[in-house]
Amino acid sequence: MGRVQGLLTDLYELTMAAGYFQAGKAGQRATFELSLRRLPAHRSYVLAAGLEQAIEYLLELKFTPEGIEYLKGLPVFSRAPAAFFDCLREFRFTGDVWAVEEGTPLFAGEPVLRVSAPLLEAQIPETFLLSTMTFQTLIATKASRMVEAAGGRGVIEFGTRRAHTPQAGTLGARAAYIGGCIGTSNVEAGYRFHIPVFGTAAHSWTLAFDSEAEAFARLQELLGENTVYLVDTYELETGVENAAAVEGSFWGIRLDSGDFLAESRVARRILDRAGCRQARIMASGDLNEHRIAELTAAGAPIDCFGVGTELATSADAPSMGSIYKLVEIERKGRLRGAAKFSPDKSTLPGAKQIFRFRDHDVVGLAEENFPGATPLLVPVMHAGARLGERIPLGQIRQQAQRRLAEIPSACRRLEDPAAFPVLLSERLQALAAEVRSAELKTLDSKRA
Amino acid sequence: MGRVQGLLTDLYELTMAAGYFQAGKAGQRATFELSLRRLPAHRSYVLAAGLEQAIEYLLELKFTPEGIEYLKGLPVFSRAPAAFFDCLREFRFTGDVWAVEEGTPLFAGEPVLRVSAPLLEAQIPETFLLSTMTFQTLIATKASRMVEAAGGRGVIEFGTRRAHTPQAGTLGARAAYIGGCIGTSNVEAGYRFHIPVFGTAAHSWTLAFDSEAEAFARLQELLGENTVYLVDTYELETGVENAAAVEGSFWGIRLDSGDFLAESRVARRILDRAGCRQARIMASGDLNEHRIAELTAAGAPIDCFGVGTELATSADAPSMGSIYKLVEIERKGRLRGAAKFSPDKSTLPGAKQIFRFRDHDVVGLAEENFPGATPLLVPVMHAGARLGERIPLGQIRQQAQRRLAEIPSACRRLEDPAAFPVLLSERLQALAAEVRSAELKTLDSKRA
Numbered sequence: 001m002g003r004v005q006g007l008l009t010d011l012y013e014l015t016m017a018a019g020y021f022q023a024g025k026a027g028q029r030a031t032f033e034l035s036l037r038r039l040p041a042h043r044s045y046v047l048a049a050g051l052e053q054a055i056e057y058l059l060e061l062k063f064t065p066e067g068i069e070y071l072k073g074l075p076v077f078s079r080a081p082a083a084f085f086d087c088l089r090e091f092r093f094t095g096d097v098w099a100v101e102e103g104t105p106l107f108a109g110e111p112v113l114r115v116s117a118p119l120l121e122a123q124i125p126e127t128f129l130l131s132t133m134t135f136q137t138l139i140a141t142k143a144s145r146m147v148e149a150a151g152g153r154g155v156i157e158f159g160t161r162r163a164h165t166p167q168a169g170t171l172g173a174r175a176a177y178i179g180g181c182i183g184t185s186n187v188e189a190g191y192r193f194h195i196p197v198f199g200t201a202a203h204s205w206t207l208a209f210d211s212e213a214e215a216f217a218r219l220q221e222l223l224g225e226n227t228v229y230l231v232d233t234y235e236l237e238t239g240v241e242n243a244a245a246v247e248g249s250f251w252g253i254r255l256d257s258g259d260f261l262a263e264s265r266v267a268r269r270i271l272d273r274a275g276c277r278q279a280r281i282m283a284s285g286d287l288n289e290h291r292i293a294e295l296t297a298a299g300a301p302i303d304c305f306g307v308g309t310e311l312a313t314s315a316d317a318p319s320m321g322s323i324y325k326l327v328e329i330e331r332k333g334r335l336r337g338a339a340k341f342s343p344d345k346s347t348l349p350g351a352k353q354i355f356r357f358r359d360h361d362v363v364g365l366a367e368e369n370f371p372g373a374t375p376l377l378v379p380v381m382h383a384g385a386r387l388g389e390r391i392p393l394g395q396i397r398q399q400a401q402r403r404l405a406e407i408p409s410a411c412r413r414l415e416d417p418a419a420f421p422v423l424l425s426e427r428l429q430a431l432a433a434e435v436r437s438a439e440l441k442t443l444d445s446k447r448a
Numbered sequence: 449m450g451r452v453q454g455l456l457t458d459l460y461e462l463t464m465a466a467g468y469f470q471a472g473k474a475g476q477r478a479t480f481e482l483s484l485r486r487l488p489a490h491r492s493y494v495l496a497a498g499l500e501q502a503i504e505y506l507l508e509l510k511f512t513p514e515g516i517e518y519l520k521g522l523p524v525f526s527r528a529p530a531a532f533f534d535c536l537r538e539f540r541f542t543g544d545v546w547a548v549e550e551g552t553p554l555f556a557g558e559p560v561l562r563v564s565a566p567l568l569e570a571q572i573p574e575t576f577l578l579s580t581m582t583f584q585t586l587i588a589t590k591a592s593r594m595v596e597a598a599g600g601r602g603v604i605e606f607g608t609r610r611a612h613t614p615q616a617g618t619l620g621a622r623a624a625y626i627g628g629c630i631g632t633s634n635v636e637a638g639y640r641f642h643i644p645v646f647g648t649a650a651h652s653w654t655l656a657f658d659s660e661a662e663a664f665a666r667l668q669e670l671l672g673e674n675t676v677y678l679v680d681t682y683e684l685e686t687g688v689e690n691a692a693a694v695e696g697s698f699w700g701i702r703l704d705s706g707d708f709l710a711e712s713r714v715a716r717r718i719l720d721r722a723g724c725r726q727a728r729i730m731a732s733g734d735l736n737e738h739r740i741a742e743l744t745a746a747g748a749p750i751d752c753f754g755v756g757t758e759l760a761t762s763a764d765a766p767s768m769g770s771i772y773k774l775v776e777i778e779r780k781g782r783l784r785g786a787a788k789f790s791p792d793k794s795t796l797p798g799a800k801q802i803f804r805f806r807d808h809d810v811v812g813l814a815e816e817n818f819p820g821a822t823p824l825l826v827p828v829m830h831a832g833a834r835l836g837e838r839i840p841l842g843q844i845r846q847q848a849q850r851r852l853a854e855i856p857s858a859c860r861r862l863e864d865p866a867a868f869p870v871l872l873s874e875r876l877q878a879l880a881a882e883v884r885s886a887e888l889k890t891l892d893s894k895r896a
């Protein structure tokens with residue numbers, strides 16, 4: 001995260017910061033919520049991920065002297081008071097953060113993160129928080145669908161080359177692991193996040209030797225029982241025969257193209273005849289949850305799926321409508337609900353909490369209490385410092401599997417999934433009506 | 449780029465590297481090409497981008513001591529010779545690179561980058577190069593479609609919050625600028641790449657004041673003639689009236705939701721009646737090239753489009769089938785063509801060049817020469833060092849506009865675009881046949 005600094009945000013966060021400063025509002029207490037306005041296409045839940053990177057960002061957020069000089073030179077800052085730039089020089093995030101733990105399924109309309117801080121500090125992080133949390137949530141969700149489809153067979157994340165930058169590949173690998181993948185091909189992700197890493201050889205390996213048999217023998221020499229032979233560089237049958245003929249144990253073979261159902265059966269037969277019953281078959285190439293489900297349903301003798309493009313880009317739903325909105329602001333010494341009521345993009349005022357029951361959620365005000373329900377937002381930062389220990393990724397992953405199993409299976413269906421009921425508490429609805437009516441009065445008084 | 453290191457790659461690149469080392473092949477000269485197997489969905493061209501980041505990566509690529517220790521501890525490396533890790537410790541890229549300049553339109557099947565280096569050095573960068581170049585190419589292409597649709601109106605990149613990580617937002621802003629956007633909201637991108645930055649205030653600004661009128665007045669105080677009023681926090685008409693009523697000059701207003709055609713007309717009428725004929729109208733929110741084209745065709749009085757989600761994720765085509773394949777390898781002292789001939793994923797052998805004619809391209813061997821054609825791949829690195837100066841981004845952008853204008857307009861159509869003919873030279877076809885026939889002989893001799 002070393003290179004990330006205050007400039008990695010939208011310009012308007014910084015012009016607004018300057019404006020709040022100039023208007024004497026920079027220190028006014030404000031609460032913003034990051035919530036899921038719309039779920040990604042084809043989904044009835046998302047699996048929350050990315051909180052750890054959000055916390056790291058808030059802990060490290062600062063403005064470098066060069067960054068501040070750059071801002072001073074921009075025309076939009078030509079009228080900004082000099083003291084504003086001093087304020088940026090001293091900037092650090094001192095707020096409180098509540099959030100839903102990573103690996104928790106969430107539904108449309110629910111808040112995932114709540115920031116309470118002086119207005120200037122709460123505004124600037126909007127862009128970064130939206131991007132880092134939404135992206136990992138998309139990938140963790142996509143992974144969970146593939147893992148569901150694989151019905152107990154392993155799914156490995158192979159998509160860094162297709163990710164939207166290599167850095168996205170690394171964080172995507174982390175999210176995919178949370179979503180239930182058994183590992184990744186991304187070594188940096190393995191190193192940084194202690195994720196199991198997979199992979200042995202590409203077609204270029206086979207091409208670099210005088211024959212496929214030689215290429216395979218050399219691979220086995222190096223990798224021993226971890227060897228996976230990629231058998232389709234030239235011809236499937238010959239490839240599998242060459243693999244089975246190498247001396248020494250091996251993990252299995254990989255099919256990277258073609259009709260996986262037919263080819264896995266052919267490969268299985270050749271392996272079994274050659275006495276390699278223990279050898280596993282991995283399939284990779286243009287897979288998604290639907291293809292995986294078909295292959296699984298057809299009983300394809302595939303032990304493990306490697307998925308790249310579709311997972312690393314969440315190809316059928318590469319974005320979702322997450323928002324970061326002001327929900328409370330200090331006015332005349334106390335926090336008041338704030339909301340936006342334009343016809344197609346309304347928001348709900350007030351600091352909120354999700355109360356999870358077995359078969360529905362209630363979104364209510366943070367101070368409410370519903371017996372029998374689990375409140376999902378928990379405090380993760382106080383006064384700019386992290387609360388508690390970093391949760392190990394393996395533990396987040398296990399928690400995700402457990403919490404996913406707790407939502408109705410109809411919500412996890414790949415096609416046409418059922419919605420999970422999310423209700424609004426009476427007090428939240430009352431606050432929304434109250435704030436709305438105050439706004440209408442203001443508008444009316446202006447028209448008069 | 450400081451944090452990027454050798455581990456940011458797929459594991460198999462490193463296991464193959466170890467294998468090449470062990471087999472005495474690490475220093476064998478090899479050529480790999482990064483090429484466009486399939487264009488992104490709905491496209492008949494792509495606009496090449498990302499080369500600068502590819503070069504920076506190759507210049508900086510190294511393995512840290514901690515990274516090497518991590519590798520040593522992985523089971524797949526338990527048999528790797530100790531000297532391999534010494535080799536990683538000393539690793540630097542010493543190869544030659546030819547590439548198509550950024551801002552050049554390319555077509556299906558064409559190579560965009562060619563790496564010639566000792567086998568080990570050419571193999572390891574595969575994952576990073578594919579990801580960084582493919583991503584920027586996708587975004588530059590998407591941007592060029594929106595700019596085409598806008599017919600001379602400005603298009604501004606607003607998508608960092610929707611990008612697949614904030615870092616992808618920054619590089620996406622760079623690519624969007626190459627594709628013809630007039631600027632970005634991403635301040636880090638403005639700082640690093642000297643891209644014009646845009647943006648003034650969000651809904652939260654308006655909500656943070658007691659009235660919209662006060663919020664607008666305070667914004668104008670700060671931003672003067674650069675002020676853009678976001679007018680739809682409460683109600684469009686009142687919002688535009690409040691904007692027009694503020695003392696002092698301003699840039700214009702922004703519509704962020706609703707029916708842009710109807711609303712831009714209403715807003716224009718209110719602005720004109722209030723004597724603000726110079727005030728511009730910007731629209732942002734759920735725009736893509738098709739919506740922009742509709743609004744432009746309908747004569748909507750919109751001066752400028754802000755685009756986020758669809759651009760930052762290349763939403764209708766979030767990936768494309770780019771590949772990085774071995775095309776030549778040293779055998780018995782000389783470079784020989786290498787290729788893969790499996791039924792659905794064949795590659796062509798030999799170091800290649802694209803020869804661009806006015807109305808078609810020829811992909812031929814690098815040493816060929818076609819009078820009247822421009823060879824598109826140019827040398828950009830030699831012996832691990834950059835050749836020539838870094839091209840300023842503004843110059844790349846201008847070049848992109850010029851080169852896009854040179855391809856037939858039918859190829860730039862938003863719907864059902866025409867293909868640009870790409871032919872293979874006779875010598876390339878002959879080499880492919882020759883390599884194929886040699887492979888078949890090898891396979892036959894194995895069967896015998």
